[in-house]
Structure formats: C-alpha cells, structure tokens
Amino acid sequence: MKKVCWPYFDPEFDTLPERINGPTVLLYFPRSCRVTIDNENTEDCTVVKVDSVNKQGLLLEVVQVLTDMNLQICKSYISSDAGWFMDVFHVIDEHGNKLTDQKVINYIQQAIGRSRGSPHSIKAYSSKVFPNYLHPNEHTAIEMTGADHPGLFSEISAALADLHCNIDEAHAWTHNARLACVAYITDQSTHSPIEDPCRLAYIEDRLTTVLRATTNPNSPRGNQQEVKMVELHGREGTMTTVERRLHQLMLSVRDFEAPSGPTTAEMPSGGEEMRRKRMVRIESCKQKGYSIVSIECKDRPRLMFDAVCTLTDMQYVIFHASISAHRGYAFQEYFIRHIDGYALSTESEKERVAKCLEAAIERRVCEGVRVELRAENRVGMLSDITRMLRENGLAVVRADVETHGEKSVNAFYVRDVSGNYEVDIDYFVQSVKREMGPTVLHINHNIRTADDANTTPISFGHKLRSHIDRLSHALLILSAHD
Structure with a gap:
C-alpha cells in the first residue's frame, strides 16, 4: 500500500x-x-x-x-x-x-x-x-447615597425593619463623609420581591427622609442624597456587580473631593496625611497620543478591578496596560484616551482622574476593627446588630451582609464615633451574647488603614527592575505603531 x-x-x-x-x-x-x-x-x-x-x-x-x-x-x-x-x-x-x-x-x-x-x-x-449566587429577580434592589454620619447605617436598617422589609443582602461603603449602599430586600411575610408601586414609593420616601435628617441643606453635599429602586442589569443581559455599582454611586456623590469643614467624626485621624501621598500620576505620551496613568501603592485583592472600573466608568478607553506586584507592592500603568479619541489635555482633567482613582483605591481599604457575626437568620436581625453597635458608640465604616440558607453572615468594619480605630468592643460582645443567644462572633483587632497602605518599604533594586519592565513595555507599544 x-x-x-x-x-x-x-x-x-x-x-x-x-x-x-x-x-x-x-x-x-x-x-x-x-x-x-x-x-x-x-x-x-x-x-x-x-x-x-x-x-x-x-x-x-x-x-x-x-x-x-x-x-x-x-x-x-x-x-x-x-x-x-x-x-x-x-x-x-x-x-x-x-x-x-x-x-x-x-x-x-x-x-x-x-x-x-x-x-x-x-x-x-x-x-x-456557586450555590449562593444571588438571583436579582427574587429580590427588590435599593440604591442609596448621601452624606454619612455615625449611626446612619443603623438608621437605614431600622427604617427597613419598621417598613416590614427583610434585608437578604446589603453592602455599604463610606468614604470622605459620603455613604453608598446597595440592599436587596423582600417582603417580611411572603419573602418575595416588593412590586406594589405605592409601597415602593413609600419606602423610597421614608429612606430619603432618613438620609436627609441630619444633612445641612446649605452644605455642598446637602442635595446629594438619593434612594432608587433598581434592576442591577446591564445591556445584553449581563449583570453589573454590586461593587461596580458602589464605585459608581460613590463617584456620583463626588467622594473624591475632601468634605468641607470636616468634623472629627466625619474624617478619620490621619486623613489629611493620607491624601498628601499621591498614589497616581499622569503623564503625556504625545508621540502616540496617549495619556499614561501610573499607580504605585500597596498591593491587595481587587486593586486592578477598582482601577479599571473607575477608568471605564469615567469614559476612558484602555489601549495598553502593564500590571505587576512584588513583595506586597503594586505597580500599574495604563495607556488611555478618552472615548472621544483624545488624550487628557488639561491639568484639571488630569487632576480629576488622579483624584478619582485614588478615591477608588482608598474606598476598599477599610479603616477600623473587623467584626463578623454569624447566627440563625431572623427578621430584624440586622437592625438589632447595628443598634447594638450604635449604643456602644461604634460607627460602621463598611458593611457586608449576606444570607446563606438559614444563616446570616454580617461583617462590619467599625470605629468609635470620634473617629478612633482602636476601640474597646468587649461590652458590645457581651451585649450580643446577652440579646442574641448562641452566635459565632469573630473580632479582628488587626487594624488596617489606608495610610499604612502607602508606607510599605520597597528596595531600590526592585524599583529599578520595575522601571525597566515598564520602560520595555512602553517601547514595545511604541514600536507596534511604527
């Protein structure tokens, strides 16, 4: 053959x-x-x-x-x-x-x-x-933004409990005296989404009143509170994540701007020092019409997501990027243009982009003691927990509340109402045990601050290697166009 x-x-x-x-x-x-x-x-x-x-x-x-x-x-x-x-x-x-x-x-x-x-x-x-994948069609989603003050998250939880709403999941961020919160609720008796337009309008009105209660109407932030019932779906059937919505909501209330006339409770200690350390710098690549955004800060999970999310939502297109991390320190470089095809042309635009990126990085770095509580889920639990936190002089700076079957998992970052991170929460622990019975409570006393995120020592040798890597990447980009 x-x-x-x-x-x-x-x-x-x-x-x-x-x-x-x-x-x-x-x-x-x-x-x-x-x-x-x-x-x-x-x-x-x-x-x-x-x-x-x-x-x-x-x-x-x-x-x-x-x-x-x-x-x-x-x-x-x-x-x-x-x-x-x-x-x-x-x-x-x-x-x-x-x-x-x-x-x-x-x-x-x-x-x-x-x-x-x-x-x-x-x-x-x-x-x-993922068995705990959240089905938005089984809940009513609420978005809230406004000026933050100690006890506000507790007031929101209490208002929803009083309105006979069960909070199945909630996520809240605070930064620069602003609050953004996304919550998924159901009817307390039927455990189904709330669809009655009159009842939804009443819930919106009640929550808006809570957010507006202590806001100074003459303040630049006086009219920034907003409550909306939403469907968290993007186009083509994709879903916008809760974290991206929190970034967008924070951007909408301009949390990248320092609060005017901050009080001790509004601004954590060390806030001014934190803002003096620039994590973002922007340069021009005139030869190819790019703006080069460089980020150097302590590495952490989701850092790239926060940066890319912010640039995308600000209508900038990322054409090239190089990201690396070494010994807990992150280096990120983005070659961008605005969606209209032009690079950043003015110093004010560059300053705004830099501030927005720094705010996005800082939002994720929680400042305070982490308190995690796991217990049998019941109606009004979140309201009771946040009430006990407030009664013990503790302010919530971030909250992540989820329901897993019959269990409720509540994680908070807290500090005292004066803005101090080193808090004594022993009395709070006793209050939880006394009022809620058998629960699983975890306290993390390792305080992580945004100021610490920028003071990690790094060797000159690694800086040199990183600079060479970024330069090589930039040369490859330029040569690709020639």
Missing part, C-alpha cells in the same frame, strides 16, 4: 486570517473569543490568556469575572489596538495557589467567552457552581 504523506500545518495558522483582517472578518468566525488557561508553564500561578474582538468595556468584564472568583491578579499585560484584544493574566486563588478546581476553570472559560453562549446559560451554570 502506497504511503501518503501530508504536509504539517501549525494549528495557529487557521486563525491567521482572523488576526490579519481584524474584527470585520472575525464576526463571521466561531473563534471570535478564545480563552486559554495554562497551568503548566509557570510554577506559582495560573496563566489566563484572552484573545478576542475588542469592544469598549471588555477589559472590565474580563477583570470582573476573575475578581468575582476571588482570584488575585499578580501580573498582566494588555493590548487592544486595531480592534483586537489580547490579554494575559497571571492569577492565584485566595490561598495563593494555582487554580486546580476544574469547575472553576470551566466557569472562567465560559464566563469570559460568553459570546459562544447565551447570558442565560452562563447564569444557569454559575448557579450550579
């Missing part, structure tokens, strides 16, 4: 026309989005590669998927010129290890490459992978 020989063709050759001709041709190819996960070529992390037709907001969607999985991005290289998106992420799980769970790997591939499947199938799959 005559032996037949066939010439060898590299598998990558099949996609070469797609890469050369760009998005116009790719729209007709099934491989318009390819996600590759590599666990072999690196020893200490998993490499996620994304190759896709580009669109505004795609980078944020990819980063959002990774951060929603509690993955930490150690390093990333991004390029999205000429309508094509090519990105590489080096990620580890929350324990610092590679990704080994095949369900997690499959979810990442399906969620990022969802152009190959419907949004409904992705949501259905995520419900199987």
Whole structure:
C-alpha cells in the first residue's frame, strides 16, 4: 500500500486570517473569543490568556469575572489596538495557589467567552457552581447615597425593619463623609420581591427622609442624597456587580473631593496625611497620543478591578496596560484616551482622574476593627446588630451582609464615633451574647488603614527592575505603531 504523506500545518495558522483582517472578518468566525488557561508553564500561578474582538468595556468584564472568583491578579499585560484584544493574566486563588478546581476553570472559560453562549446559560451554570449566587429577580434592589454620619447605617436598617422589609443582602461603603449602599430586600411575610408601586414609593420616601435628617441643606453635599429602586442589569443581559455599582454611586456623590469643614467624626485621624501621598500620576505620551496613568501603592485583592472600573466608568478607553506586584507592592500603568479619541489635555482633567482613582483605591481599604457575626437568620436581625453597635458608640465604616440558607453572615468594619480605630468592643460582645443567644462572633483587632497602605518599604533594586519592565513595555507599544 502506497504511503501518503501530508504536509504539517501549525494549528495557529487557521486563525491567521482572523488576526490579519481584524474584527470585520472575525464576526463571521466561531473563534471570535478564545480563552486559554495554562497551568503548566509557570510554577506559582495560573496563566489566563484572552484573545478576542475588542469592544469598549471588555477589559472590565474580563477583570470582573476573575475578581468575582476571588482570584488575585499578580501580573498582566494588555493590548487592544486595531480592534483586537489580547490579554494575559497571571492569577492565584485566595490561598495563593494555582487554580486546580476544574469547575472553576470551566466557569472562567465560559464566563469570559460568553459570546459562544447565551447570558442565560452562563447564569444557569454559575448557579450550579456557586450555590449562593444571588438571583436579582427574587429580590427588590435599593440604591442609596448621601452624606454619612455615625449611626446612619443603623438608621437605614431600622427604617427597613419598621417598613416590614427583610434585608437578604446589603453592602455599604463610606468614604470622605459620603455613604453608598446597595440592599436587596423582600417582603417580611411572603419573602418575595416588593412590586406594589405605592409601597415602593413609600419606602423610597421614608429612606430619603432618613438620609436627609441630619444633612445641612446649605452644605455642598446637602442635595446629594438619593434612594432608587433598581434592576442591577446591564445591556445584553449581563449583570453589573454590586461593587461596580458602589464605585459608581460613590463617584456620583463626588467622594473624591475632601468634605468641607470636616468634623472629627466625619474624617478619620490621619486623613489629611493620607491624601498628601499621591498614589497616581499622569503623564503625556504625545508621540502616540496617549495619556499614561501610573499607580504605585500597596498591593491587595481587587486593586486592578477598582482601577479599571473607575477608568471605564469615567469614559476612558484602555489601549495598553502593564500590571505587576512584588513583595506586597503594586505597580500599574495604563495607556488611555478618552472615548472621544483624545488624550487628557488639561491639568484639571488630569487632576480629576488622579483624584478619582485614588478615591477608588482608598474606598476598599477599610479603616477600623473587623467584626463578623454569624447566627440563625431572623427578621430584624440586622437592625438589632447595628443598634447594638450604635449604643456602644461604634460607627460602621463598611458593611457586608449576606444570607446563606438559614444563616446570616454580617461583617462590619467599625470605629468609635470620634473617629478612633482602636476601640474597646468587649461590652458590645457581651451585649450580643446577652440579646442574641448562641452566635459565632469573630473580632479582628488587626487594624488596617489606608495610610499604612502607602508606607510599605520597597528596595531600590526592585524599583529599578520595575522601571525597566515598564520602560520595555512602553517601547514595545511604541514600536507596534511604527
């Protein structure tokens, strides 16, 4: 029998026309989005590669998927010129290890490459992978913004309890004397969404009254309070995460501006010193028409998400980026233009972008003692917990409240009403045990402040290596255009 020989063709050759001709041709190819996960070529992390037709907001969607999985991005290289998106992420799980769970790997591939499947199938799959996945259609979502004051979150919780609303989940951030809160509620008796327009209008009016109660109408922040019943869905069936909404809400009340005439309770000690240390600088790359945004600060989970989320929501397009972290310190560099195609042209615009990015970084760094309480869920529990915090002179600076089956998990960062972080909460613990019976209570006395996030020592050698890496990346970007 005559032996037949066939010439060898590299598998990558099949996609070469797609890469050369760009998005116009790719729209007709099934491989318009390819996600590759590599666990072999690196020893200490998993490499996620994304190759896709580009669109505004795609980078944020990819980063959002990774951060929603509690993955930490150690390093990333991004390029999205000429309508094509090519990105590489080096990620580890929350324990610092590679990704080994095949369900997690499959979810990442399906969620990022969802152009190959419907949004409904992705949501259905995520419900199987994550049992606690929240179904917005089973709740009524409320967004609240306004000027913050000690005890405000307790007042909101009490008002909702008085209105016969059960809080199934709530997340609140405070920064620069502003508050943003997203809560999911149901009817206390039926445990179903609240749909009666008259009742919804009454809830909005009551919560607006609570937010407005101690606001000075002559203050620049006097009319910034707002309460809305919302559907947290974006276009094309995708869901906007709660954390992104909190960033957007904080941006809407201009928390990047220092509060005018702050009191001791409004501004934590060390706030002025914290703002003097610039984490963000912006330079111009006139040769190629980019603005270069550089971020240097202490590394932490979700840092890249916070930066990309802020730039995207401020209508800036990220064309290239380089992200790295070493010994707990993060270096991020973004090559951006406004969505209208122009770079940042004025010093005031650069200052505003820098302030907004610094505010986004600071929001996540909670200042205070972490109190976590797990107990059997019941109606009015959140109102009782926050009341006890207020009665013990403790102010909530961040809250994350979730319901897992019959259990309620409540996590708060607290400080005293004078703004001090070192608080004595022994009496609060006794009050909880006395009023709530058997509960699981965790107190974390390791206080983390935003000021500490900028004082981590770093060696000159690493600064030099990082500078060389960023310079090399910039040269690659410039050469790609020539």
